[in-house]
Amino acid sequence: MSSIDDQTFDPPTSNGVTPQAPGRVRLRTEPLPGVIGSPAATESAAESHFHVAPEAVFEAEGVGIFYGSKQALIDVNMRIRRGQVTALIGPSGCGKTTFLRSLNRMNDSVSGFRIEGSINYHGHDIYGSNVDTVEVRRRIGMVFQKPNPFPKSIFDNIAWAPKNLGMRQGLHERVEKALRGAALWDEVKDRLKDSALGLSGGQQQRLCIARAIAIEPDVLLLDEPASALDPIATGAIEDLIHSLKGRFTIVIVTHNMQQAARVADRTAFFSLETRGEKPIGTLIEFDETEKIFGSPRDPRTRDYVTGRFG
Amino acid sequence: MSPFRRRDPSQDFDPTQPLVATGNLRRRHAVSRVIQGLAVAAAIAAVAVLVIVVWAVVSHGAKAISWDFITKPAPEGVGPNLVGTGVIVGLATLMAAPFGVLIALFLSEYSGKRSTRPVQLLMDVMNGLPSIIIAVFIFALLVAHKGQAGWKASVALAIIMVPLIARGTQEVLRLVPSHQREAADALGVARWRSVLTIILPAALPGIVTATLLSVARAAGETAPLILITSLAPGDSFQLNPLHAVPNVPVRIFQLSEEANPEGFTEAWGLSLILIAFILALGLGSRYLLNRSKRKMTR
Numbered sequence: 001m002s003s004i005d006d007q008t009f010d011p012p013t014s015n016g017v018t019p020q021a022p023g024r025v026r027l028r029t030e031p032l033p034g035v036i037g038s039p040a041a042t043e044s045a046a047e048s049h050f051h052v053a054p055e056a057v058f059e060a061e062g063v064g065i066f067y068g069s070k071q072a073l074i075d076v077n078m079r080i081r082r083g084q085v086t087a088l089i090g091p092s093g094c095g096k097t098t099f100l101r102s103l104n105r106m107n108d109s110v111s112g113f114r115i116e117g118s119i120n121y122h123g124h125d126i127y128g129s130n131v132d133t134v135e136v137r138r139r140i141g142m143v144f145q146k147p148n149p150f151p152k153s154i155f156d157n158i159a160w161a162p163k164n165l166g167m168r169q170g171l172h173e174r175v176e177k178a179l180r181g182a183a184l185w186d187e188v189k190d191r192l193k194d195s196a197l198g199l200s201g202g203q204q205q206r207l208c209i210a211r212a213i214a215i216e217p218d219v220l221l222l223d224e225p226a227s228a229l230d231p232i233a234t235g236a237i238e239d240l241i242h243s244l245k246g247r248f249t250i251v252i253v254t255h256n257m258q259q260a261a262r263v264a265d266r267t268a269f270f271s272l273e274t275r276g277e278k279p280i281g282t283l284i285e286f287d288e289t290e291k292i293f294g295s296p297r298d299p300r301t302r303d304y305v306t307g308r309f310g
Numbered sequence: 311m312s313p314f315r316r317r318d319p320s321q322d323f324d325p326t327q328p329l330v331a332t333g334n335l336r337r338r339h340a341v342s343r344v345i346q347g348l349a350v351a352a353a354i355a356a357v358a359v360l361v362i363v364v365w366a367v368v369s370h371g372a373k374a375i376s377w378d379f380i381t382k383p384a385p386e387g388v389g390p391n392l393v394g395t396g397v398i399v400g401l402a403t404l405m406a407a408p409f410g411v412l413i414a415l416f417l418s419e420y421s422g423k424r425s426t427r428p429v430q431l432l433m434d435v436m437n438g439l440p441s442i443i444i445a446v447f448i449f450a451l452l453v454a455h456k457g458q459a460g461w462k463a464s465v466a467l468a469i470i471m472v473p474l475i476a477r478g479t480q481e482v483l484r485l486v487p488s489h490q491r492e493a494a495d496a497l498g499v500a501r502w503r504s505v506l507t508i509i510l511p512a513a514l515p516g517i518v519t520a521t522l523l524s525v526a527r528a529a530g531e532t533a534p535l536i537l538i539t540s541l542a543p544g545d546s547f548q549l550n551p552l553h554a555v556p557n558v559p560v561r562i563f564q565l566s567e568e569a570n571p572e573g574f575t576e577a578w579g580l581s582l583i584l585i586a587f588i589l590a591l592g593l594g595s596r597y598l599l600n601r602s603k604r605k606m607t608r
Binding site: 104106109111134135136137138139141142143144146148149150151160161164165208211212215217 | 423487489490492493494495496497498499500501503504507508512
């Protein structure tokens with residue numbers, strides 16, 4: 001099984017994440033659609049990587065998102081590259097969180113949600129008819145704005161998902177690795193049995209990141225992960241994002257432009273554009289972070305990043 | 311006319327007057343006091359009824375209570391009845407709790423808006439169903455021509471308990487923060503696993519409370535028991551629910567029908583035991599519920 005894994009173009013094994021439990025390797029090589037495990041399916045997964053440039057994790061084409069009759073986002077075209085940090089910035093209500101949540105189908109449970117266009121993940125349509133949302137989220141993890149640890153012990157918070165995904169082998173090592181990965185191990189190693197709710201806000205958020213990386217996803221989506229934290233805790237989260245770069249593809253939504261400039265390889269600027277009657281979230285510019293903050297092509301981007309809104 | 315000049319313009323309004331009630335303010339205060347008084351009186355009356363009932367039961371029943379009364383079989387004691395009620399209600403709880411919790415899970419975790427409301431309404435209607443109707447239904451279904459049995463009474467009590475457990479559990483499931491469901495979803499774990507390992511554990515104290523409250527309600531239900539398990543003499547312990555099982559409500563009913571005054575005292579005594587049990591259960595479970603609510607919403 002692991003030899004197949006080495007030969008495919010699947011990203012996680014080629015970027016140095018060690019495959020541990022056999023179950024985990026199997027999960028990796030499977031294509032997204034429900035026809036899991038058949039050789040034909042594995043082939044088509046490998047094949048599709050030839051058509052898509054290998055570094056693209058997400059390819060959004062003509063994405064429009066509606067909540068009921070209200071359109072939140074229009075015509076987003078974006079290629080998110082593997083192993084990089086991509087930041088989504090823009091004013092409130094411009095649809096950046098909406099776009100982020102549509103990348104792992106967290107919006108499915110919002111009533112009235114509708115999407116047009118396509119979002120491909122390693123060449124597979126995320127909204128394809130036979131795609132299992134649970135499998136999508138198993139590969140594309142998410143960390144939310146407000147730290148949301150489970151009311152369990154620190155250890156159980158991390159171990160919960162691996163346990164429920166059948167990764168029971170080497171659970172302690174996995175928990176330690178995840179906590180080290182989230183730069184939290186030294187602070188909590190002596191009180192793993194304590195409730196996670198006793199941690200500070202910044203520690204809780206790093207715990208949530210540790211919880212997300214414990215199942216070694218391919219992508220991490222961070223929805224304003226530092227907005228509820230003080231500057232010191234924010235700094236710790238940013239350091240953490242730097243250290244996770246390369247191992248995971250990271251997409252981060254942030255209100256804080258300096259934060260985007262500090263952590264992101266590429267930055268997308270969203271804004272509200274009036275089309276017809278109502279303002280709709282629009283992707284204005286997507287480029288290398290230095291370009292966005294140094295020499296943006298679009299005057300609206302320049303106005304926003306220099307603090308002149310308009 | 312300006313909205314600021316609502317006072318009769320012919321009446322002189324002097325803002326330097328002392329700040330005492332003037333005009334019809336005195337009458338409005340009086341009406342206010344009367345309404346307040348009625349509300350307070352109604353509240354006191356409600357509490358008074360409970361106090362009078364408890365006091366009557368204690369004062370009449372206390373002299374019947376003794377160790378022999380609690381442990382011995384009829385005619386001296388009510389031991390078999392206490393144990394029998396425990397068997398019937400225990401069995402009913404085993405039947406009703408899984409049903410009730412599953413219904414609550416359906417309502418809070420799985421159903422859409424369109425199916426939540428009718429099912430919820432149905433639960434509330436079921437909750438208000440007179441127990442005699444459930445009794446007659448079970449009698450016709452299971453007892454007529456087939457004979458009485460304790461488990462049949464348990465079925466009837468379970469029907470009474472299910473909506474109580476379901477609605478109570480639903481209320482506490484609603485208190486489990488939605489961000490915890492979101493966190494579980496975002497980790498790629500199937501929904502039933504998060505329900506089983508995150509949501510239910512968080513709501514467990516509340517579920518226990520809802521169940522205890524329904525036990526308190528079921529323990530005192532009389533109508534189903536009279537129709538379904540009343541032909542047990544109570545002169546021996548009967549633990550087998552396949553037979554008619556002696557129980558508390560029916561014994562109270564029978565004792566109070568007896569011609570001799572001693573039977574009446576015993577009826578009071580047994581009532582005292584029942585009411586003490588129900589009060590303890592009700593107060594205890596509410597305390598538990600409040601404590602867990604505080605924990606969950608913190």
